[in-house]
Amino acid sequence: MQIDISNCEKEPIHVPGSIQSFGALIGFNTNFEVLFKSENFSEYFECDPGSSLSQLSPDLMEKVSARIQGPALLKERFTVKGK
Numbered sequence: 001m002q003i004d005i006s007n008c009e010k011e012p013i014h015v016p017g018s019i020q021s022f023g024a025l026i027g028f029n030t031n032f033e034v035l036f037k038s039e040n041f042s043e044y045f046e047c048d049p050g051s052s053l054s055q056l057s058p059d060l061m062e063k064v065s066a067r068i069q070g071p072a073l074l075k076e077r078f079t080v081k082g083k
Contacts, residue, residue, distance in 0.1 A: 026064060034061070 019025050024045070025038040034056055042048065047060055 019038045024041045027035040045060055
């Protein structure tokens with residue numbers, strides 16, 4: 001099977017402000033304080049789509065934290081710019 005990558009440049013992943021249709025985005029600082037979330041975040045985690053960052057419940061944040069720290073997602077730890 002041969003892969004044709006000539007169409008890759010047309011994929012919208014490089015468009016600033018876009019999230020691929022099969023995922024959501026949430027940004028944290030090193031203390032797991034939420035800095036931002038994508039508009040479609042509520043499709044993947046149970047919360048009001050219009051909720052502000054300060055309104056995300058501790059239970060929800062625990063679920064998010066468990067999903068992003070799970071061993072199945074990250075096989076090994078890595079750093080960016082020494083952090």
